[in-house]
Amino acid sequence: MTLVDFFQTLITGVLVGAPYALMCIGLGLIFGVMRVVNFAQGEFVMLGSYGAFFIATHLGVQAVGGSASVAILAGVLAGPLVFCLAWWLHWALVGRVTGSAHAANDNHSSQVLITLGISLVLQDGGLILFGSSPRSVPNTLATESFEWGELLINKAQVVSFFLSLCVAILMSQWLLRSQSGKALRAAAGNPRAATFIGIDVVHAHRIAFALGAGISAIAGGLIASRQAFTPYVGLEYVMIMYAGVILGGLGSLTGAFIGGLSMALVQQLSTLVLPHQLQTALVFVIFLGLILLRPQGIFGRSVDRI
Amino acid sequence: MKALRDLFTAREGQALIAVAVLISAVLLSVTDKYLLLVLTQVLIWALLGLAWNLIGGYAGQMSFGHAAFFGVGAYCVAAGYAYANISPWIGLVVAALMGGLAALVIGAITLRLRGHYFALAMLAYPMALLYVFEWAGLQEVTMPMRDSQGWTVLQFSDPRWFGMLALAAVLVVSSLTFWIERSRHGLCLAAVREDEAAAQASGVNVFAVKLRAMVLSGAIAAVAGGLYAAMMLIVTPRAVFGMFVSAQAIIVCLFGGVATFWGPLIGASVLVPMSEWLTANFGSSLPGIQGVMYGAAIIAVVLFAKEGLYWRISDALARRWGVGSKRKKVGESPECSTRGEDEPVSRSEAEAPPGNDDRVILDVKGLGRAFGGVVAVADFNITVRKGAIHGLIGPNGAGKTTAFNLINGFVRPDKGSVILDGIDATGNAPEVLCARGVGRTFQTPRAFRRLSVRDNVRVGALTQTRSDDDARDLTEHALGLAGLSEAEADQLASSASVLQLRLMEIARALAGRPSLLMLDETLAGLGREDLPRVVAAIKGIAASGVTILIIEHTMHVVASIVDELTVLDHGRVIANGQPDLVLQMPEVIESYLGKKWMLHAA
Numbered sequence: 001m002t003l004v005d006f007f008q009t010l011i012t013g014v015l016v017g018a019p020y021a022l023m024c025i026g027l028g029l030i031f032g033v034m035r036v037v038n039f040a041q042g043e044f045v046m047l048g049s050y051g052a053f054f055i056a057t058h059l060g061v062q063a064v065g066g067s068a069s070v071a072i073l074a075g076v077l078a079g080p081l082v083f084c085l086a087w088w089l090h091w092a093l094v095g096r097v098t099g100s101a102h103a104a105n106d107n108h109s110s111q112v113l114i115t116l117g118i119s120l121v122l123q124d125g126g127l128i129l130f131g132s133s134p135r136s137v138p139n140t141l142a143t144e145s146f147e148w149g150e151l152l153i154n155k156a157q158v159v160s161f162f163l164s165l166c167v168a169i170l171m172s173q174w175l176l177r178s179q180s181g182k183a184l185r186a187a188a189g190n191p192r193a194a195t196f197i198g199i200d201v202v203h204a205h206r207i208a209f210a211l212g213a214g215i216s217a218i219a220g221g222l223i224a225s226r227q228a229f230t231p232y233v234g235l236e237y238v239m240i241m242y243a244g245v246i247l248g249g250l251g252s253l254t255g256a257f258i259g260g261l262s263m264a265l266v267q268q269l270s271t272l273v274l275p276h277q278l279q280t281a282l283v284f285v286i287f288l289g290l291i292l293l294r295p296q297g298i299f300g301r302s303v304d305r306i
Numbered sequence: 307m308k309a310l311r312d313l314f315t316a317r318e319g320q321a322l323i324a325v326a327v328l329i330s331a332v333l334l335s336v337t338d339k340y341l342l343l344v345l346t347q348v349l350i351w352a353l354l355g356l357a358w359n360l361i362g363g364y365a366g367q368m369s370f371g372h373a374a375f376f377g378v379g380a381y382c383v384a385a386g387y388a389y390a391n392i393s394p395w396i397g398l399v400v401a402a403l404m405g406g407l408a409a410l411v412i413g414a415i416t417l418r419l420r421g422h423y424f425a426l427a428m429l430a431y432p433m434a435l436l437y438v439f440e441w442a443g444l445q446e447v448t449m450p451m452r453d454s455q456g457w458t459v460l461q462f463s464d465p466r467w468f469g470m471l472a473l474a475a476v477l478v479v480s481s482l483t484f485w486i487e488r489s490r491h492g493l494c495l496a497a498v499r500e501d502e503a504a505a506q507a508s509g510v511n512v513f514a515v516k517l518r519a520m521v522l523s524g525a526i527a528a529v530a531g532g533l534y535a536a537m538m539l540i541v542t543p544r545a546v547f548g549m550f551v552s553a554q555a556i557i558v559c560l561f562g563g564v565a566t567f568w569g570p571l572i573g574a575s576v577l578v579p580m581s582e583w584l585t586a587n588f589g590s591s592l593p594g595i596q597g598v599m600y601g602a603a604i605i606a607v608v609l610f611a612k613e614g615l616y617w618r619i620s621d622a623l624a625r626r627w628g629v630g631s632k633r634k635k636v637g638e639s640p641e642c643s644t645r646g647e648d649e650p651v652s653r654s655e656a657e658a659p660p661g662n663d664d665r666v667i668l669d670v671k672g673l674g675r676a677f678g679g680v681v682a683v684a685d686f687n688i689t690v691r692k693g694a695i696h697g698l699i700g701p702n703g704a705g706k707t708t709a710f711n712l713i714n715g716f717v718r719p720d721k722g723s724v725i726l727d728g729i730d731a732t733g734n735a736p737e738v739l740c741a742r743g744v745g746r747t748f749q750t751p752r753a754f755r756r757l758s759v760r761d762n763v764r765v766g767a768l769t770q771t772r773s774d775d776d777a778r779d780l781t782e783h784a785l786g787l788a789g790l791s792e793a794e795a796d797q798l799a800s801s802a803s804v805l806q807l808r809l810m811e812i813a814r815a816l817a818g819r820p821s822l823l824m825l826d827e828t829l830a831g832l833g834r835e836d837l838p839r840v841v842a843a844i845k846g847i848a849a850s851g852v853t854i855l856i857i858e859h860t861m862h863v864v865a866s867i868v869d870e871l872t873v874l875d876h877g878r879v880i881a882n883g884q885p886d887l888v889l890q891m892p893e894v895i896e897s898y899l900g901k902k903w904m905l906h907a908a
Contacts, residue, residue, distance in 0.1 A: 037422035039429075097608060109368050110608045112425050113560065116370070117604035120553060124597025132593065231594070235549055239433065242426055281437035284430040291427045292415055 004150045009268050015157035016226075017264030018164035019219040023237065024244035024260030025168055025253055026216030032251040033188040033208035036098050039115040040089075041241055042234025043122035044082050044213040048220025049137075049229040050130055051078030056137050071139035072159055075221030076167075079214040086213030089118060090206045098205065119234065126231030139225035160222040167218055168257055171211075175253070184208055188251075216241070236280060240267070243287035246295060312488065313481055322484065325571070326477050333469045342465050343537075348578045349472035350533050354551075355558035355570025356479045357526035362556065363564035364492065365519045366499030367417070371428035372527050373551035374412065374435055375405045379528025380535040380546040381439070384447040387459065394449075394460040398532045405528020406521045413520035417513060420502075429552070436547035449539045460536040472533055476571070479526055483567040490768045490777070493757075495519060497765045499565075500754035503716065507748070509740035509769030509818050527555070550597065557600050561607050563616025572615055577603060666728075667692045667822050667853050673712050673722030674877070682708040684877035686722065688855075690822070690870075695844070695854045697864045697885065700874035701898055706857045707749055709874065710826055714746050715739050727821070741769065745815030746824040749857075751807035753799035759810045760785065760795040766817035780817050787850065788813035789843045805836045812843060816852070823847065825856040829863060841867060865889060873897065 027041045056074035097110040141156040175181040186194040187204035195201055220229075220237075244263040248255025266286065270279045313319035329349075336342050354376060361367050379401035386392035386400060416427050439445075452459050462468050486492045494515045497505040502512050535541045545551075562573030581596045588595050611618040666689055673686040683705040690696045700706050711717040713724050715736040724732045726742060734742070745766070754762050760781060767780035785795050788809045794802070802810065808828050815823055829840055841863060848854050858864045864871065864885065871888045873881040875897040881888045888894060 037426060093605060093609070109366075110612060112368060112370075112422060113556070114605055114608045116553065116556070117601045117608065120597050120601030120604070122601075124594025124601065127594030128592045128598070235433070239430065275441055277437040277441035281434045281441070284434035284437070288427060288430045288434065291419065291423055291430075295419070295423055 005272060008151055009272055010265070011151060011153060012157065013265035013268035014261070015154070015161045016223070016268060017261035018161040018168075019222045020240060020244065020264040021257040021260030022164040022168055022219040022222075023216045023241050024248070024256040024263075025171060026212040026214070026219065027241045028212075028245045028248070028251070028253050028256030029171075029208055029215065030212035031245060032253070033184060033212075034098055034205050036094070036111045037115065038209075038212075039112065039238065040119040040122060040234075041213070041216055042236070042238030043119050043126070044086065044216045044234075045220035045237045045241075046126060046229060046231060046234040047082050047085070047122065048075075048078040048217025049224040049233070050126065050135070050231075051081045051217060052221035052224045053135050053137050068139055068141040068156075068159075071137045071141070071156075071225045072163065072222075074137060075160070075224060076163065076218055078221035079218035082217030083210045083214030087206060087210035089213075090209040093118065094209060095202060095206060123231055123234060130231055132230060134228040134230050135224075136228045137221075137225040142225050154226070156225050160226075163222055164219065167215065171215060172253060180207065236283070239283050239287050240264075243283060243290060246287070246290045250295075313484060319481075319484060322477075322480055322567070326473065329473055330470060333466055333473060336466070339465065342469055344579055344582045346465075346469045346472050346537055347582070348574045349469065349476050350530050350537065351554055351558050351578050352570045352574035353472065353476050353479060353530040353533070354527055354555045355562070355574055356476070356483060356567060357523045357530060358555040359483065359559045359564065359567070359570055360486070360495075360519045360523040360526070361516070363559055363566075363569065364486070364495040364499065365516050367516060367520075368425045368556075369428045369523075370425050370552050370556070371412075371431045372523075372555040373432035373547050373549070374428075375408055375524040375527035376531035376534070376551050376555070377432060377435060377439070377543070377546035378408050379405050379531030380541045381444065381447065381531075382528065383532035384449050384535040384541040385444065387449050388447050393458055394532065394536045395458070398529055398536075401528040401532035402525040405531070406525035408528070409521045409524020410517070412524070413517045417516045417520060429549075432547040432552060433549075436543045439543040439547065445542060447541045449535070449541075451539070468537060472537075475529060475533065480567045480571070487567070490774065491515075491518070493761060493765055493768060496565075496757055496761075497754050500756060501752045503736075504748070504752035504754065504814075505765065506716075506736040507714070507740065507746050507752075508766040508814055509737050510765065511737045550600075553600060553604075557604050557607075560614055561603050563614030563618075565613075566616055568616045569614050576615075665692045666690065667726070668713070668855065669725040670709075670713060671723050671725070673709065673719050673724065675708060675712055675717060675720050681877055683712060683719075685879070686712070686874070686877070687879050688872050688882075690853060690855055692821075692853055693848075693851065694869040695848050695856065695867055697868035697871045698855060698857045698874060699859070699861075699864060699871065704874040704897075705877040706874055707826060708877075710746065710824055710857065714744065714824065737769070740818055740820075743819070743821040744824065745818050745820030745822070747808070747811035747815055747826055747828060749826045749830070751804065751811050753802070753807050753810060755798070755800040757799055758796055759790065759799055759802055759806065762799050762810050763795070763813045763817050766814040770817070770819050780819065781813075784813040784816040787816055787843065787847055789839060789846070804831050805833075805839065808832065808840060809843060812840075812847070816847065820852060822853045822855065825854060825858075827857050827859065829858060829860050837863065861889070 023045055026044070027038065030036065030038050030041070052071070052074040055077050056070050093114055097114050139156050141159060142154065144155045145152040146155065146158070175185060183194070183199045184204050184207060186197070186199055187201045191201045194204070240263050241260070244259035245256045246259070247262055248257070248259030263283070267279060267283060270282050274282060314323070333342070333345060336345065354372065357375070358369065358372050362369050382401040382404050383394045383397035386397040387394050392400070412431055416424060419427055452461055456463055457467070460468065494505070494510050497508065497510055498512050498515050506512050531546055534546070558573035558577055559570045560573070561577055562571060563569030577600065581599055584595045584599055607614060668688070668690040670686060670688045673683060674681070675683050686705070686709050688698070698706055698709070708717065712719045715734050715738065718733050722732070723730060726744065731739060731742065754765065763784050764777060764781045767777040767784065770780060771777050790806065790809050790813060794806050799807065799810065812825070812828065825844070828844070829837060832840065837860070844854060844856070844867060856868070868885050871883065871885040872879055873888060873894050880897060881891050881894050
């Protein structure tokens with residue numbers, strides 16, 4: 001391992017880290033507002049990747065521009081698609097077992113279980129619809145690089161880095177400034193008090209669930225041009241996302257962003273020293289270590305009170 | 307031995323034996339190899355479901371990682387035979403040991419987590435193991451076939467024998483579950499599942515109970531994995547550590563019914579053949595149909611039959627025929643004579659209980675605790691004399707309940723000391739304190755909702771004695787002292803009134819034979835007409851020689867029953883002494899009614 005290798009990996013880590021961080025924001029939003037562990041979050045990322053793939057290759061968007069802009073546009077467009085799907089899922093299934101009426105007497109088991117069921121259906125439904133062969137979104141930028149001394153900086157990664165940052169900033173500004181963003185934060189902070197001042201908590205949950213899914217899907221769409229994906233890819237992302245979110249402190253979006261970035265860095269740096277299988281195992285081990293030793297996160301406070 | 311007799315005499319036990327006979331008849335009459343394979347798979351997944359049921363159903367700890375134990379078992383059998391020529395018969399024993407060991411290690415570090423943290427952490431173990439096994443070069447372990455004397459390595463010339471072996475395993479584990487359900491372990495598991503804090507306060511060592519269930523569960527799951535390996539003759543990390551295995555363990559149990567041994571049996575016999583049929587017919591065109599079906603099954607169960615088919619059906623039967631459900635729902639019986647009222651209990655008795663001397667039972671000095679910047683209890687001192695009824699009052703937010711939690715071990719104090727009977731008890735865990743003779747009730751009653759009132763009380767008695775008969779006597783005695791009638795004791799806690807729950811909590815604490823009983827706002831939320839019954843119970847308990855420390859708001863009651871009164875405000879003791887004197891102190895009136903009132907009064 002030379003110094004160049006190290007810096008090359010560091011740069012790639014940061015660039016790849018931004019979409020990972022975006023994924024974590026999506027998950028962090030859902031967990032922060034609903035206090036529900038969503039196993040299907042990885043599947044939303046997977047659907048984002050496939051959404052981008054099908055928009056880019058099937059829907060004739062290619063006519064609009066070169067394949068680079070198509071791939072990028074497709075990645076972002078995958079978000080609204082998954083947003084709609086998640087909205088429907090919350091309306092039809094998740095909303096029936098979550099919310100303040102269910103949280104108290106339930107020990108959260110039905111909520112976790114229903115997302116497990118959704119995750120299985122999406123995963124294997126994806127296998128039926130999309131087949132098992134790995135895909136990636138064709139993008140001419142994926143093979144082009146800026147050169148900086150001996151370091152190569154992949155153009156597709158640079159674009160997805162900036163796009164992820166944009167979406168993350170838009171998201172946080174919306175939460176901070178808009179009326180519905182404020183309502184969402186109120187519903188997260190104290191559902192009961194929010195109800196008393198006239199906020200529809202169920203509606204807020206639905207927005208959070210759909211938005212969180214959509215944001216993770218955009219991240220999935222953005223990394224789709226560089227990383228190949230299969231219907232089963234969700235499980236690996238779910239672990240990275242939870243590790244990132246827990247690292248940053250559950251309930252904090254900035255924390256989630258930093259956490260996701262850190263996880264991507266760790267994963268990239270591990271490629272220098274570990275064989276392939278153990279890189280993935282490392283994510284799980286880090287995740288376990290975090291949850292066992294510091295479930296309140298490195299920066300955050302504990303949100304899980306007795 | 308009594309358990310074995312129960313198996314043959316209880317209706318459920320007989321039903322289990324009948325089902326076993328039926329399955330073996332089916333197994334032995336089947337000659338079609340494929341059908342036999344499906345049947346054997348049903349049994350293996352049922353076995354895994356039974357394993358999961360112990361920790362996920364009975365103890366209520368949602369494990370999403372039982373593939374870890376299943377996989378360890380499968381690799382013990384497969385790799386042991388393929389690389390070290392260890393017979394799978396021995397391999398199964400090794401699998402059970404290793405599975406139990408893995409569960410001990412995983413449980414010891416993970417069971418401290420609660421709720422979704424536990425579920426998430428459990429998910430990570432099989433995933434990490436999966437990649438470690440792939441890296442270790444165990445991508446595919448094939449068990450060599452043996453031509454002669456195959457039975458010595460679990461390769462029977464007639465595959466029906468293998469099915470019978472799996473059936474035997476299922477039967478043994480079902481009987482074990484049957485026994486646990488009826489034993490004190492089952493009751494402790496139910497208490498842990500329903501309410502961990504209340505279980506702790508009743509003296510149950512929650513962590514030990516969970517860990518025991520986990521180890522047993524892990525060992526059984528590993529045996530299921532070992533049988534799977536011996537049946538398939540080939541093991542890959544994805545097949546045994548994959549998410550699908552963990553999910554299947556949950557689904558067969560949840561679908562069939564949690565916390566009953568019928569659950570996994572029903573779940574596996576419905577779902578496994580269905581998924582096999584789907585795969586056989588549509589598997590080539592719809593490759594993921596199996597997973598979609600399991601996912602849909604789990605969603606359907608969560609939405610429509612929360613605890614599984616078994617409970618759904620038995621509830622429906624119970625409604626129609628009035629029998630059949632194991633959940634005893636006893637209606638209000640007209641003649642409910644309360645034994646508590648029969649016993650003459652009076653204040654005069656309370657004044658001369660045996661051992662009412664001035665010796666101190668509880669001595670608290672300088673206890674303090676802050677949560678972040680909020681100082682809940684700043685400096686708490688109290689001295690409770692043996693045999694007294696000692697009241698603790700103070701305005702809302704004064705720190706009364708926190709003070710209780712500090713004494714009781716639910717919250718660790720930052721400073722100060724708790725001396726119980728002359729021996730230091732600062733920071734002792736609730737169950738340790740319970741064993742040392744401190745019982746407590748909660749501000750909002752914490753019942754084990756799906757147990758009967760009597761069983762709620764029995765949980766408190768279990769930690770006191772090894773003998774079930776003694777526990778029963780203690781329970782009945784406590785129920786009597788608290789003044790609960792037979793009919794009231796028989797009903798489910800979830801259908802009991804607030805009054806009954808308050809009395810139940812007192813009885814549950816009493817069943818642990820406490821020398822000190824801590825009551826947290828026992829009269830709160832009761833109607834005026836209910837008060838005398840609880841007051842009578844409290845006086846009766848004091849008369850029997852138990853010291854009582856009670857938090858209360860109802861002033862006239864406090865004044866009439868307590869011997870000594872401590873007033874807490876802003877986390878500090880502001881007054882202490884005889885109730886009538888204390889209640890006239892200006893600082894006490896001020897803390898309750900404010901300065902303004904004082905001026906008016908003056």
